[in-house]
Amino acid sequence: xxxxxxxxxxxxxxxxxxxxxxxxxxxxxxxxxxxxxxxxxxxxxxxxxxxxxxxxxxxxxxxxxxxxxxxxxxxxxxxxxxxxxxxxxxxxxxxxxxxxxxxxxxxxxxxxxxxxxxxxxxxxxxxxxxxxxxxxxxxxxxxxxxxxxxxxxxxxxxxxxxxxxxxxxxxxxxxxxxxxxxxxxxxxxxxxxxxxxxxxxxxxxxxxxxxxxxxxxxxxxxxxxxxxxxxxxxxxxxxxxxxxxxxxxxxxxxxxxxxxxxxxxxxxxxxxxxxxxxxxxxxxxxxxxxxxxxxxxxxxxxxxxxxxxxxxxxxxxxxxxxxxxxxxxxxxxxxxxxxxxxxxxxxxxxxxxxxxxxxxxxxxxxxxxxxxxxxxxxxxxxxxxxxxxxxxxxxxxxxxxxxxxxxxxxxxxxxxxxxxxxxxxxxxxxxxxxxxxxxxxxxxxxxxxxxxxxxxxxxxxxx
Amino acid sequence: xxxxxxxxxxxxxxxxxxxxxxxxxxxxxxxxxxxxxxxxxxxxxxxxxxxxxxxxxxxxxxxxxxxxxxxxxxxxxxxxxxxxxxxxxxxxxxxxxxxxxxxxxxxxxxxxxxxxxxxxxx
Numbered sequence: 293x294x295x296x297x298x299x300x301x302x303x304x305x306x307x308x309x310x311x312x313x314x315x316x317x318x319x320x321x322x323x324x325x326x327x328x329x330x331x332x333x334x335x336x337x338x339x340x341x342x343x344x345x346x347x348x349x350x351x352x353x354x355x356x357x358x359x360x361x362x363x364x365x366x367x368x369x370x371x372x373x374x375x376x377x378x379x380x381x382x383x384x385x386x387x388x389x390x391x392x393x394x395x396x397x398x399x400x401x402x403x404x405x406x407x408x409x410x411x412x413x414x415x416x417x418x419x420x421x422x423x424x425x426x427x428x429x430x431x432x433x434x435x436x437x438x439x440x441x442x443x444x445x446x447x448x449x450x451x452x453x454x455x456x457x458x459x460x461x462x463x464x465x466x467x468x469x470x471x472x473x474x475x476x477x478x479x480x481x482x483x484x485x486x487x488x489x490x491x492x493x494x495x496x497x498x499x500x501x502x503x504x505x506x507x508x509x510x511x512x513x514x515x516x517x518x519x520x521x522x523x524x525x526x527x528x529x530x531x532x533x534x535x536x537x538x539x540x541x542x543x544x545x546x547x548x549x550x551x552x553x554x555x556x557x558x559x560x561x562x563x564x565x566x567x568x569x570x571x572x573x574x575x576x577x578x579x580x581x582x583x584x585x586x587x588x589x590x591x592x593x594x595x596x597x598x599x600x601x602x603x604x605x606x607x608x609x610x611x612x613x614x615x616x617x618x619x620x621x622x623x624x625x626x627x628x629x630x631x632x633x634x635x636x637x638x639x640x641x642x643x644x645x646x647x648x649x650x651x652x653x654x655x656x657x658x659x660x661x662x663x664x665x666x667x668x669x670x671x672x673x674x675x676x677x678x679x680x681x682x683x684x685x686x687x688x689x690x691x692x693x694x695x696x697x698x699x700x701x702x703x704x705x706x707x708x709x710x711x712x713x714x715x716x717x718x719x720x721x722x723x724x725x726x727x728x729x730x731x732x733x734x735x736x737x738x739x740x741x742x743x744x745x746x747x748x749x750x751x752x753x754x755x
Numbered sequence: 756x757x758x759x760x761x762x763x764x765x766x767x768x769x770x771x772x773x774x775x776x777x778x779x780x781x782x783x784x785x786x787x788x789x790x791x792x793x794x795x796x797x798x799x800x801x802x803x804x805x806x807x808x809x810x811x812x813x814x815x816x817x818x819x820x821x822x823x824x825x826x827x828x829x830x831x832x833x834x835x836x837x838x839x840x841x842x843x844x845x846x847x848x849x850x851x852x853x854x855x856x857x858x859x860x861x862x863x864x865x866x867x868x869x870x871x872x873x874x875x876x877x
Contacts, residue, residue: 308856504843507837510837510838510842535860552860553860554857554858554859554860557857557858557859558859563857564857568857
């Protein structure tokens with residue numbers, strides 16, 4: 293919209309492209325550390341092997357998830373639900389405690405944007421160089437730098453897409469398929485899809501996603517209270533702002549500590565001015581803190597003109613770290629995590645379903661015995677093979693016979709045909725029978741199964 | 756029909772309109788989704804693959820499927836409404852109702868008044 297000369301519009305200028313300036317300092321190091329750890333986990337995890345399985349593998353066709361040596365079955369989906377609840381609660385907890393920590397340090401949007409910015413710096417140089425390069429006419433140098441950046445971005449994005457698919461398909465097989473150009477159509481699609489999304493989000497959309505698209509950014513304010521840690525400019529100390537030469541004390545010129553160098557604006561990935569107060573665009577990356585501290589050091593003023601603080605502290609009230617809201621979030625979170633861990637460590641790695649064969653009612657055998665036929669589906673969720681025995685809970689009530697030994701390899705499912713025989717005079721009509729399936733080598737692994745046994749309705753009469 | 760002085764009876768306020776639209780559109784989407792899913796999929800077949808320990812009849816599967824789709828559509832619609840209602844207003848991209856972008860000082864080399872060279876902290 294360069295022809296923005298319509299009346300009433302001339303007051304507004306086009307939103308400038310944001311060229312975040314690189315910043316060094318405590319929080320920048322923390323952010324870099326978070327980036328290396330999180331991206332490192334993402335790219336390395338699928339290549340590790342634990343207990344003979346890929347460290348993290350969501351095997352969708354096989355309907356099981358391998359996560360750090362644990363195997364999760366569809367029946368364990370309750371843990372996934374609990375995990376999501378715990379993740380949501382910890383977001384509440386940390387937001388109430390320290391504001392948008394998630395946004396600034398851990399959100400994939402931030403982390404991948406950092407990585408893409410890093411590649412941009414390698415190829416196109418620092419902030420001023422990037423601005424100049426974009427403004428300059430096309431030249432061999434510009435073409436070279438731009439294509440080098442695109443090459444890095446695209447390569448990294450495709451590798452990201454490949455790694456993503458590697459969480460769902462064994463990554464070593466996937467790599468072999470890539471090398472032999474025999475990647476399946478869906479694997480190709482998802483690699484390009486996720487790679488393309490990474491490229492667009494981290495290369496171009498960047499903090500616009502946070503400003504316009506992220507729901508968390510919209511409602512996180514509801515979790516704030518006056519004791520929440522926020523990044524804030526100390527207005528009472530900084531104002532009136534104004535430039536001055538180095539070494540001049542603020543009071544000599546009747547100014548506050550802010551030298552109005554606008555570096556806090558230049559480092560901001562969302563392009564806001566933190567000095568205008570807390571804004572919903574702020575993703576709390578703390579870049580402005582680092583850069584302002586450096587300026588304060590240069591000027592030989594105390595650090596912390598922009599700092600992590602709380603609304604209460606800025607108003608000279610006492611800040612309460614421990615407060616009811618945090619205690620409630622924290623307690624629920626702790627209970628949830630402990631409960632989940634306890635339940636996960638004590639779960640029985642066995643599941644069984646007994647389904648009556650629908651094609652037959654029952655069979656009468658010599659000796660006044662009635663036989664019912666069932667399909668027994670056993671899932672051995674353990675890491676070792678087991679042989680099971682199926683017996684009535686009350687010994688002698690019924691005879692149970694399976695077509696073949698109930699032996700299952702580690703992490704496998706198998707179906708067996710099972711016959712249950714009961715004497716004709718054990719009852720009339722549908723009878724409930726409790727069976728127990730137990731591992732022969734580990735008595736702790738046992739499961740009760742309820743069976744419905746059909747017997748002739750009135751004893752003596754034939755059906 | 757409680758109406759204050761400033762409200763016209765039978766005219767809905769914004770919140771009511773939003774909720775009405777969310778529910779109605781989610782319902783229509785869920786209907787369409789249920790048709791398509793269960794035209795292609797016999798819920799009885801689900802019983803073999805079903806992970807929960809009780810048998811699910813056809814009627815229950817149809818109802819649960821519909822309610823599930825209704826919920827998902829309603830969540831999506833509600834969040835969308837929330838994002839649009841709390842987001843920037845119409846004309847935001849042309850600068851309407853938006854504060855101008857913060858001013859940035861030129862580099863020290865171009866501004867001798869400014870005491871320190873920001874290039875030092877690249």
